[in-house]
Amino acid sequence: MTWAALLVAGAACYAIKLAGLSLPQRFLEGPRVQRIIPLLPVALLAALVATQTFATGRHLVLDVRAASLAAAAVAVLLRAPFLVVVVVGAATAALLRAL
Amino acid sequence: MLETCALSLLMFTGASQFAFIGVVGAGGSPWAGAATAALLGSRNALYGVRLSSLLDIRRWRLPASAHFVIDETTAMAIAREAPADSRYAFWATAIALFCLWNLGTLIGALATHALPDPKVLGLDAAPPAAFLALLAPRLNAREPLAVALAAGLIALVALPFVPTGVPLLIVAAAVLLYGIRPR
Numbered sequence: 001m002t003w004a005a006l007l008v009a010g011a012a013c014y015a016i017k018l019a020g021l022s023l024p025q026r027f028l029e030g031p032r033v034q035r036i037i038p039l040l041p042v043a044l045l046a047a048l049v050a051t052q053t054f055a056t057g058r059h060l061v062l063d064v065r066a067a068s069l070a071a072a073a074v075a076v077l078l079r080a081p082f083l084v085v086v087v088v089g090a091a092t093a094a095l096l097r098a099l
Numbered sequence: 100m101l102e103t104c105a106l107s108l109l110m111f112t113g114a115s116q117f118a119f120i121g122v123v124g125a126g127g128s129p130w131a132g133a134a135t136a137a138l139l140g141s142r143n144a145l146y147g148v149r150l151s152s153l154l155d156i157r158r159w160r161l162p163a164s165a166h167f168v169i170d171e172t173t174a175m176a177i178a179r180e181a182p183a184d185s186r187y188a189f190w191a192t193a194i195a196l197f198c199l200w201n202l203g204t205l206i207g208a209l210a211t212h213a214l215p216d217p218k219v220l221g222l223d224a225a226p227p228a229a230f231l232a233l234l235a236p237r238l239n240a241r242e243p244l245a246v247a248l249a250a251g252l253i254a255l256v257a258l259p260f261v262p263t264g265v266p267l268l269i270v271a272a273a274v275l276l277y278g279i280r281p282r
Contacts, residue, residue, distance in 0.1 A: 005129030005132060009137055013140040014109075016141055017147055018147070020145060020146060022161055025151075037141050037142055040139065042237045042238070043271065044118065044138060047251060048118060053224075068221065068224035069231065072231050085229070093218075093224035
């Protein structure tokens with residue numbers, strides 16, 4: 001089932017890119033479409049941050065991941081590159097667990 | 100491992116790949132993961148609109164070009180002034196990124212195979228940090244900031260009551276409702 005979903009998701013992502021290149025512009029230039037599409041990644045990424053930090057399965061939990069998110073946020077504010085932010089997040093969790 | 104490499108080859112849009120793995124890895128349905136990945140990929144359609152006027156792609160090249168319409172190639176292409184430079188920037192970025200991205204994926208997939216417990220290295224804390232890093236540059240005004248905070252809150256409130264992965268779809272639906280309301 002994972003493979004089927006993976007292939008469908010890949011095809012969907014490709015279809016979206018192709019649609020952007022080939023559809024007449026008016027389809028994607030409506031004010032609502034222009035407003036919703038940039039907000040979708042914002043909302044989904046924020047929801048992913050929240051659920052991957054403060055939950056295990058379907059339970060809300062507060063553990064070292066909260067501290068590592070805070071450390072990653074500091075790295076972001078210091079304009080660290082993408083990989084550095086990820087490493088800071090992982091390293092903080094590893095350090096706190098090793099203490 | 101094969102799945103991870105297939106994601107990079109076939110999907111080739113980073114945030115969507117991470118989201119798919121995030122949902123499935125947390126025990127969610129692969130279909131919820133697929134829906135989230137597609138919703139996150141919707142921004143690539145807007146990039147396509149800007150690129151199609153800029154690159155003047157010939158019909159037969161369109162299907163091949165489409166696969167490479169992502170954040171990075173769009174940013175490199177629209178930063179050039181002459182159309183020929185834009186085209187060059189688009190394809191150079193596309194080819195370089197596609198090779199490195201898939202090579203990196205393969206190395207990562209092989210390396211994690213050799214790891215005993217990902218938690219010791221804090222690898223479970225890496226995805227939220229990655230999502231935060233992808234999110235941060237988009238929080239450049241009051242509206243996206245408010246939307247991000249609301250989305251995080253909605254996802255956590257919904258989480259105990261619905262299957263894993265579904266909070267993300269609830270958040271996407273909330274954005275649609277927010278966006279289509281008359282103003």
